[in-house]
Amino acid sequence: MINCPKCNSEKLVETPALGNIPLDVCPGCSGIWFDKGELEALLAKSQGSPAGSLDFLNPKESSMNCPRCGKSMSRGGLVNPLLLVDKCEVCGGVWLDPNELGLVKKLLGLSGGPSDVKVERAAAAPEAPAASGPGSLVKAFAAVAALAGLAGLSFELYLYFSPTEAVTYTPSAGLTALSVLFFAGGAFGLGRK
Ligand SMILES: [Zn+2]
Numbered sequence: 001m002i003n004c005p006k007c008n009s010e011k012l013v014e015t016p017a018l019g020n021i022p023l024d025v026c027p028g029c030s031g032i033w034f035d036k037g038e039l040e041a042l043l044a045k046s047q048g049s050p051a052g053s054l055d056f057l058n059p060k061e062s063s064m065n066c067p068r069c070g071k072s073m074s075r076g077g078l079v080n081p082l083l084l085v086d087k088c089e090v091c092g093g094v095w096l097d098p099n100e101l102g103l104v105k106k107l108l109g110l111s112g113g114p115s116d117v118k119v120e121r122a123a124a125a126p127e128a129p130a131a132s133g134p135g136s137l138v139k140a141f142a143a144v145a146a147l148a149g150l151a152g153l154s155f156e157l158y159l160y161f162s163p164t165e166a167v168t169y170t171p172s173a174g175l176t177a178l179s180v181l182f183f184a185g186g187a188f189g190l191g192r193k
């Protein structure tokens with residue numbers, strides 16, 4: 001597994017292209033990494049005869065690091081000085097952005113074969129069961145209801161046992177009934193499996 005030199009968080013996915021050449025393709029930006037010789041092999045397959053040499057013109061230092069060796073790559077013209085690609089001059093690998101394979105082929109006068117490589121993200125590891133399912137939501141509601149009921153009951157008891165001149169509210173049967181209902185309902189909900 002090698003990282004995409006463009007999207008640091010993406011890992012390249014080995015994707016067999018034409019003739020089962022195992023290309024490394026980025027599921028994020030669809031860029032393609034060709035190890036030394038793979039681009040030539042792909043082009044040779046797509047036209048049925050060996051491709052001409054892929055000259056690398058006017059190389060300058062690139063801002064990208066080689067995904068294989070980690071060394072700074074070179075940016076230069078591939079076949080044509082205007083088609084700027086990144087190449088590692090240490091290992092000979094070439095990075096092509098998604099549209100560049102088509103451009104290389106156009107420049108070489110090739111028409112057959114794919115101009116891009118389809119890639120699918122590697123299947124993610126199965127997710128761990130969610131901690132908060134609907135069951136725990138019900139439990140949370142029950143807990144809130146029970147607490148509200150308890151608070152209501154405490155308030156009523158406080159009113160009931162306080163000297164009348166100390167409080168401005170009078171105990172209400174309605175609120176008491178509601179609190180009991182909330183507390184009982186909440187406790188019942190919490191107790192359920
Ligand atoms: Zn990428």
Ligand SMILES: [Zn+2]
Pocket residue numbers: 066067068069070071088089090091092093
């Ligand atoms: Zn390299």
